[in-house]
Structure formats: structure tokens, C-alpha cells
Amino acid sequence: MKKITQMLLVCLLLIGLPITANAYMLDQAITKNIGKSHTSVSLRSLTTGNVLYEHNGQALMKPASTLKLLTGSAALHVLGRDYTFSTELFIDGVIADATLYGDVYIKGGGDPTLQQQDFLTFAKILKRHGIRKIQGNLYGDDSAFSGNALTPGIAKEDETEYYAARISALTMSPNTDYDAGTVIVQITGDKTTQPPSFRVLPNASGMKFVNQARTVAKTGKNTLTVKRQYSSNTVIIAGNIPQGSTVKEWVTLQDPTINTLHAIKNTWQSTGLNISQVTVGRKVIPATASKLYTKESLPLHKLYPVFMKLSNNSIADILVKTLGLEMYGEGNTENGVAALRDYAYSLGLNTKQWRLEDGSGMSHANRVSANELTALLAKIQQQSIYTNFYQGLPIGGQEERFVGGTLRKRFDTNALRGRVVAKTGSITNVYTLSGYVTAKSGRQYAFAIMTDKKNAQALKQIDQLVEVIIQHY
Template sequence: MKKKWITIVMTWVLVMGMFSFQNAAQAEGLVKETLNDSITRVVEEKLAGANVSITVRDRFSGEAIYDYNGLAPVKPASNMKLLTTAAALDILGKDYRFNTSLYTSGKISNGILKGDVFIKGQGDPTLSIEDLQQFAEELKAQGIHEIDGRIVGDDKWFDDDLLTPGIWVGDESYYYAAPISALTTSPNTDYDSGTIIVETVGTIVGDLPSIKVTPHIGDLQIVNEAQTVEEGKANTITIERLHQTNKIVISGNLPVDKTKREWVTVKHPTTHTLTMFQTVLAEAGIEYSKEKVFQAATPNSAKLVAMKQSMTLEQLLIPYMKLSNNGIADILVKTMGKVKNNHGSTKAGLQAIREYGNSKDLNMKDWQFEDGSGMSHENRVSSLLVSELLYQVQGEDWFTTYFTSLPVAANTDRMVGGTLRNRLKDPLTAGKVYAKTGSLTGVSTLSGYLEAGSGRSYIFSVLVQDKSGASTTIDEIVKIIAEEL
């Protein structure tokens, strides 16, 4: 009788379990169907005519639970940085630091250096005018008050190609398309290397606006063709560097007491850094005999005077990823090329990225890219592949560093929320979406991780091409994912 009773109970448990499993499966299928209907409706209504690729995965199983044209190749824009950053953490390591070194050659006699001063760069995007001032103090500490020789920049760590493929001529004046050399400086702690900040202020009506340059004009020339106009008139001021020149032209009208600020690229970061250093030397009371600056390799016989190390890569990822800094991405690509393939070029760096992807079975034959920042309109990848990358990197020992670098939805702290600080403010998504934005002409992308309304976590990738102003619609899609899942 006891055995019969146990058999009845076990049968009941098995039947109920199968019933529960069937109900769960039906519920999951219903959720997926609802998600499909909801997203498809938004895509058809608001992204008609666009090239759209969307994938949603369970964060912990990696299962693709939804896709809309998941295999369609789309321009990733700055979502390309998701791959670049993963490769950099794997190849360079989160503790990697950039070095900039100060050397002298020759001998010092009665305070005069009978030889050359070398600044050897290795791509540090955090090098500042304050660092150059510290170098000048180090020379004074050596007893040097005059340089009877050359001031030389050693930028041989990278190749001579300053711009990545795909940079449009019309973009070259702006910070997001800055030239890259191994010896470069940044104007502030956003670390937009290879740029200066030019600010104009309306003064007296009819007069030229006043101009402030941060940190230093260097080898650039400013032509002020602007005019201060009455309060209430249109602000038409433009601040641009003419193509392939050192000339920055300011034109248009600026209302009185109004300001306009622009990050403007330098023509060549190495020569700009050296001319800044000349001014720093003069301000420190160090004379020099040659006005011309030079570029050459540091001789083995040169004496190391001082070295500046950057913050760690882990720390640098915050301004880089939060603010989507293209210059840092380009520098990381060349650095990976130098470290991994002994050639500091974009081509060698991209090869290192492909080697990383292949080592993680990321199906790199279907990733098409010619830079690491996402600026090129020739880059292509599908949402299925981006989401696969985001799933795979969770197993890396540096994943916490990677995850922390992503912008956080609706967090107003600029170095936390980054490019998502004013987006996805709904309670369903605020603080629950960690994702990388992307934007080019006609392109909007967003890929990352989210905690859905159910409390479960998912990976998503939404890539939209051939549609202007699609970021609002992308946010609507992400909110639907959070609601339905």
C-alpha cells in the first residue's frame, strides 16, 4: 500500500512539473511574441526605409531570444569601440600606462647645454601643458638655462599617417577627427588629444570678439574675421581650421556678451607640442638657439632626464568610453599594433584586434572595419555579432572594468552617465541600462546591457542606418525590451 501511495505521489509531481514547464514555455513564447509585435510595430512606423538590425540575448545563457534582421550588416558608428576596448584590455591590460620621456644629448657647460633636447612620445593622450612645464623644471634642475642645440620630437613610436581611413575633409577641423601622432597633448581632462579650445566672447558692438585659447596657440595662427553685434541678433559665429593649414578662421556674428567655444584640431600634433614647449621653456627662463623644431629618433646615447606616465588604461577608459573619445580609440589601435605586431600603425592595430576576436571565436570574417573608433562609413557589423561580443566578454577577468566604462542611462554625472546622461530617463530604464552609444550622419546605434522590469538581465544591440534622428526611437525600443521582458 505504501509503495502504491509513493507511486501515486511521484506521478502527480511529474505531471504537475510537466504542466508547469509547459505553462512556463507557453508564457515565455507569449512574451517573445509580444516583444516581436511591439518592436516590429515601432520599426515599421518610425524607421521605415532604414536599414535596421536588432538582437536581444539572455545575458547569462547567451541565447538570442529576439532578432529583427539580426544578421544585417549596419554601420556601427561608435559601437565599434566595444570591440576596440575589449581588444585593448586583452592585449595591453588594464594596468597599461603611456610613457613620455625627456632626454638630453651633449654636455652642460656653465648652464649651457651643448646638445639637443628630445621629447619621446608613446601616444599618451593625457599629456598636458602642465607636464611640459614640469619637463622645463627638470631641465632647470639639471642646471640648464640655455639650449645650444635642437628641440626634437621623437614620435617614431607610431607611423606617419595622422588620420584614419574614412575621415571626411569637412570633419578634419573638429575634435572627433583629430590627427594622431605619438607625441600629442590634450587641452583638458576630457583628453581630446591633438586639439586646442578656442573661445570667443562678444565685446563692444562693431568690434572684433575677444579670443581665448586653451592651453596654447602653439604653431597655429588665428584670423579673426568675426564681428560683435547687438544683443538678440543671431549667433552665426564659426571657428574652423582651414584644410591642411595651420590657419584657424573665426567668422560670422556674435551677439554682445555671448560666447562660442570650439575644440579645433591642430595640423600636426608633434610640431604643435614642440612649439608649445618652446614657449614653456621661455617662460621658465630657459633660452634656446634654434627657432625651428625638429622630428627625429632619440639616440641611444641620450641621457634620460625625466619621464611622465599616464593614468592606467582602466582609469582612462572612463573619459574614453563615457564621452566616446575617438582620439583615444585611434591611439589604442596604434598602440596595440606596436605592442602586438611591432608596428604602430592603424593597419597593424586592426590586425591585432582581428587576432583577438579570432582567439575568442567571434566570427571576425563578418566584421568589416577600417578604424577602431567607428568614424568610418565603411565599417559594417550586425547586431547579432555585437551582442555575441557583449556576451563573450563577460567571461574575461577584466569584464568589471569594461562594464564600468559604459555610459549609464539617465545618470547626470558626466563621468558616469556619459553620452546616456540625458537619455532613457523613464523609471524602467534609468540607471538600469549600461550601453555604448554611436552616431554618424544618418546612423544611430546603442548596444549594451539592461535590467528588465522582471529583474532579469539582457544584452541588446540596436543598429540603425539611413535614418536621421533615430536615437529617440532606439530609446523607445529599449524601453519596450525592459517592459516586455
């Protein structure tokens, strides 16, 4: 033990950190719980801004969703807390005898909160202008965003999953989680040995659903899967579902713009609009078109907690493209990433330690150091956006979904509840956590714990390290 302690003292002297019993306890906890290899830890004072403890603090690691700390703060700073996304309804043609002889256009502005209730509002607006039939086409203008609809680094097998949705300037969400670019498939087990029933929210949206699933006895095992076939609009429902049970699964849209237009058309038909001959397509709004209505999203400060607490990748990707549009005039991922770097530089961060490919953290090519994450957290505390930024983070042990978010089932004992306000992160073999922690001393710190080449056990091990910080700092 004496030899180990001496070695630790030498290491601390070499990296210029204060030699404390607290640092020794944290160092020992890393060794015992998670292992020092492929692990990076940084603990920073919010009073002085100095690093109090680090283990591989300068190592460039995969941030996973802790990268949203940069994306979210950049969006609040650049776009502003009251920023809204617009979706506009246009017509181009002549109205006669309750018929529009011409086309309807929906111009998207990246709104992740566009939903079926808005499609119903569009129908009401058309009827208010005397339109009961459309003798033309329904077009979507998604020109606000450009480039690949998928952010870099998305694996082929993940493209059907809600966390890997394609992003378009004209998209929709099936509920108030605002997982833009998805629909919900709700499956119910009915008669044993028969296919289960299912419904799609908001509707089929131009997609084809193939039901290969089977209802089994109530005591049977749920093996249900709902997968969109790669690069197609075909969704396969397969496996077994117990009788009497209901399962909800999210599945991504192949082409958010076109699928959203189909969802709008289906909704309009349900209101009695005569649009049986209408086809859908993608087209920029002509100068001759007339605007009838503008739908505004929630302001960013109200959307922000949904984004951060639920770690919403769709919103992250939309924010990145919107930053690119607002700062460089073209809404693509490359410009958005450049905007993130510019923001990091404006804060005085070391941009050489931020290697970015997206803003959601999904890409395994992203890199940042734990010290840079805690530096970001410390600097944000001095910014006007801090209140909105802090309130948007998940709070450990708080059961309410839109309070605790991804931390609602962690740090849930009486001694720990509410002490950790932080962003989680996980991609394959990568587990991270970064944010603010209030120790038993009453002092608050910025921390970052980053791991790679680990299994899911790392989640518990990360939490144990945070508990050491709470106990000893």
C-alpha cells in the same frame, strides 16, 4: 490583425526563435517606430547566450561608435588595466655655464593625457639639471607610431573637428576630456562691432589664428565658427558673437608632433628658459642621448571611462595603433585592426562578420552585424576585464558627465534611469546603440540596435525600442 500574427509566427519558426508575445511586441514596435528597412536588432540572453529576438540580426551594418565596444575590450584584454603611456625627456649635448650646448628630445609613446602642466614639469627637470639656456634644437621622436596620421574615411570637411583629429605618438590634450591632437579656442564678445577677444589653450602651438569675427548686441545671434583651413596651420575665426558671451571651440592640429613641440617651447619660454634660438623638428633620439625624466599617463582603467563615456575618437585611434605596436611591433592602423580581429577570433566571434577599417567607428566602410555585437557583449561578461568594461559604459539618465556620458540626457525618466548601460554611435545618417539593458522583470540582456539611411529622429525611435524591451522582457 490575425493575418499579421500568422505571418509573424511563420517568420519566427523559420529563423528558429521562440515564439513569444514579447517578440511580437518588439516586432510591432520596430514596424511602427523606426521601420524595418535599414534597421537591425538583436536581443540576447546573458544567461544562456542565445539570441531571443532578432530583426535582420545577421545583416552587416555600419556600427559607428559602437565599434568601440570591440576596441575598448581588446585594449583592456591585450594591454591590461594598468597599462600606461610614456613620454620621455632626453638631452644630447654638454652642459656648461647653465647652457645646454646640444639638443633636447621628447619621445612620445602615444600619451593622450600629455598637457601643459607636463610641459612645465619638463622645464623644472631641465632647470634641476642646471640648464637655463638651450643652444640647440627641440626634437620630437614620434617613431612609435607610423602610417597616416588620419584614420581612413575621414571627410575633408571634418578634419578641423575634434572628433577627426590626427594621431601621433607625440601629441597633447587641452583639458581632461583628453581630445588628443586639439587645442581649445575661447572667444569672448567685447565691444559691439569690434572683433571679439580670444585665447588659445594651451597656447598658439605654432598655429596662425585669423580673427574675422564680429561682436554684436547681446540680443544678437551667435553664428561663430572656428575652422582650421584644410591641410594648413591657419585657423579662421568668423561669424558673430553676442556681447558678453563666451564660446569655446575645439580645433585640430595640422601636425600633432610639431604643434606639440611648439606648445612645449612656448610654455618653456614662459618659465624663463632661454630658448629664443631653438627650432623644432622631428628626429629619432640618438644613442648618445641621456634620459632625464619619464612622464606616465593615467593607467588604462582610469582613462577608460573618459574614452567610452565621451566616445573619444582620439583615444580610440591611439589604442588601435598601440595594439598594433604591442602585438606586431609596428604602431599603425592596419596592424591595430589586425589585433582587433585576432581578439574577436579569440573570443569565438565570427570574424567574417567584422569588416574593420578603424577602431573608432568613424569610417563608413566598417561593418558588423547586430548579432555579433550582442555576442561580444555576452562573451565579455565571462572575462576578467568585464568590471572595467561595464563600468566604463555610459549609463542612461545619469546627469553627471563622467557617469552618464553620451546617454546622460536619454532614458532620464524615473522608470528608465540606470536601466540602460550602453555605447552610443552616430555618423552621417547612421544611428546605433548597443550594450546592456535591465528589464522590469529584473533580468539583464545584451542588445544592439543599428540603423542606416535615417535622420536624427532615429535616436528617439531607438530609445522607444529599448523601452519596449524594458517593459516586456
